[in-house]
Amino acid sequence: MHRTKVRIVEDALDANNTIARANRDDFDRHDVRVLNLMSAPGAGKTSLLERALAAPLTGEDDGQLRVGVLEGDVQGSIDADRLATLHVPVVQLNTAGGFGGECHLDANMVRSALPELRLGELDLLVIENVGNLVCPAEFRVGEDARAMVCSITEGEDKPLKYPLMFRACELVIINKLDLLVHLDFDLDRLLYNIDAVNPGVRTLPCSARTGDGVPELRTWLAQLTSRPVAAAV
Amino acid sequence: MHRTKVRIVEDALDANNTIARANRDDFDRHDVRVLNLMSAPGAGKTSLLERALAAPLTGEDDGQLRVGVLEGDVQGSIDADRLATLHVPVVQLNTAGGFGGECHLDANMVRSALPELRLGELDLLVIENVGNLVCPAEFRVGEDARAMVCSITEGEDKPLKYPLMFRACELVIINKLDLLVHLDFDLDRLLYNIDAVNPGVRTLPCSARTGDGVPELRTWLAQLTSRPVAAAV
Numbered sequence: 001m002h003r004t005k006v007r008i009v010e011d012a013l014d015a016n017n018t019i020a021r022a023n024r025d026d027f028d029r030h031d032v033r034v035l036n037l038m039s040a041p042g043a044g045k046t047s048l049l050e051r052a053l054a055a056p057l058t059g060e061d062d063g064q065l066r067v068g069v070l071e072g073d074v075q076g077s078i079d080a081d082r083l084a085t086l087h088v089p090v091v092q093l094n095t096a097g098g099f100g101g102e103c104h105l106d107a108n109m110v111r112s113a114l115p116e117l118r119l120g121e122l123d124l125l126v127i128e129n130v131g132n133l134v135c136p137a138e139f140r141v142g143e144d145a146r147a148m149v150c151s152i153t154e155g156e157d158k159p160l161k162y163p164l165m166f167r168a169c170e171l172v173i174i175n176k177l178d179l180l181v182h183l184d185f186d187l188d189r190l191l192y193n194i195d196a197v198n199p200g201v202r203t204l205p206c207s208a209r210t211g212d213g214v215p216e217l218r219t220w221l222a223q224l225t226s227r228p229v230a231a232a233v
Numbered sequence: 234m235h236r237t238k239v240r241i242v243e244d245a246l247d248a249n250n251t252i253a254r255a256n257r258d259d260f261d262r263h264d265v266r267v268l269n270l271m272s273a274p275g276a277g278k279t280s281l282l283e284r285a286l287a288a289p290l291t292g293e294d295d296g297q298l299r300v301g302v303l304e305g306d307v308q309g310s311i312d313a314d315r316l317a318t319l320h321v322p323v324v325q326l327n328t329a330g331g332f333g334g335e336c337h338l339d340a341n342m343v344r345s346a347l348p349e350l351r352l353g354e355l356d357l358l359v360i361e362n363v364g365n366l367v368c369p370a371e372f373r374v375g376e377d378a379r380a381m382v383c384s385i386t387e388g389e390d391k392p393l394k395y396p397l398m399f400r401a402c403e404l405v406i407i408n409k410l411d412l413l414v415h416l417d418f419d420l421d422r423l424l425y426n427i428d429a430v431n432p433g434v435r436t437l438p439c440s441a442r443t444g445d446g447v448p449e450l451r452t453w454l455a456q457l458t459s460r461p462v463a464a465a466v
Contacts, residue, residue, distance in 0.1 A: 040273050041273040041387055041391055042387025074394060074396075075393070076393050076394055078393060079394075101395075131394075131395075132366070133365070134363070135336050135368075153275065161274070161307060161364070162307060162364075182412060
């Protein structure tokens with residue numbers, strides 16, 4: 001019984017990886033770089049994107065980058081509506097069709113949104129995943145890079161409790177830094193815990209509210225577009 | 234293909250409900266009332282329990298209630314270690330054995346912990362679920378009641394984005410109220426959104442840090458033990 005379950009799960013992940021590779025081929029063909037952005041609910045993914053994309057990003061050749069957002073939510077279009085007020089194309093993807101609402105995006109869900117995405121008109125696609133610190137880290141969707149937002153209001157112990165998520169990312173954005181003075185929170189301890197589960201990973205302290213760290217985030221996002229195409233998903 | 238997936242999911246939920254009923258029978262046989270406590274990561278479940286269980290709870294007959302905690306985490310025993318400093322028995326349940334870490338507790342996981350729980354020595358069992366606003370709401374574990382903790386740092390929109398979780402609970406604890414003055418947060422809007430998805434549900438504003446609302450939470454917990462045994466899971 002247990003072995004059957006493991007095999008079903010492995011088959012599901014195999015199928016997901018196959019579709020993720022197909023997505024990646026489509027992204028590469030259109031020369032679009034893709035970021036999978038993850039976090040717990042309410043960590044501030046949308047607020048950070050609102051700040052970071054408020055003005056156009058600039059590429060290596062000083063040209064304006066064309067950025068799109070794929071909004072993943074169990075239900076509703078609150079975040080997509082917020083981002084639509086910026087000058088970026090936004091496509092909403094709801095996971096509520098699955099069993100009470102899927103807690104993550106998978107490659108097939110992203111694939112279903114591709115026809116709406118107009119990849120030929122984009123340089124960078126940001127996929128805002130469902131707020132969850134477990135399953136989104138398990139499902140590649142064809143992205144080039146993965147980043148997560150960790151809010152300091154969540155406590156210093158989250159890397160130790162959700163290590164796969166912190167290991168899956170190449171950037172950990174530490175948000176809500178403006179609240180540091182009001183919390184019993186030890187930033188050094190969080191940084192220590194992040195480094196313990198993902199040694200050397202880049203961290204970026206930020207405040208979507210004050211804008212601190214947002215220029216660095218904009219630079220990091222823009223640099224994604226100058227990466228060479230890589231075959232591996 | 235889709236129909237097969239739906240059937241597998243339905244079978245899994247059926248199996249879960251069967252095991253949940255068996256758990257419930259065991260709880261009833263020992264006259265233990267069980268609370269399933271859920272929230273997003275870092276909303277403050279453990280901090281609230283530390284506050285609420287710091288002194289013994291008192292039952293209807295003014296007798297001291299015997300409370301135990303089942304700690305669900307993907308990995309580690311940080312929360313169980315915190316609670317073990319109180320005078321309550323704590324059993325740790327890690328979900329990391331599943332596929333990269335299960336994002337919720339299910340009835341079978343809880344069942345596997347029953348031999349360690351010494352039900353005969355408890356009046357109330359609090360099951361602290363994995364931090365996640367989606368899947369824990371889909372899996373009954375044999376509990377009598379479900380409550381969730383919603384931190385005001387997560388934003389007012391969470392009931393609209395994760396409606397199943399807010400609908401599944403009979404108490405919504407609104408935590409971190411001490412931060413209200415430091416946030417751009419509209420408490421009335423959160424209450425309005427909670428009522429929109431679960432009309433009339435009881436809400437309890439709290440601060441695990443200052444202790445505001447904790448006496449009311451202690452009363453609510455104690456009252457769970459005076460509920461009559463009900464057959465339905």
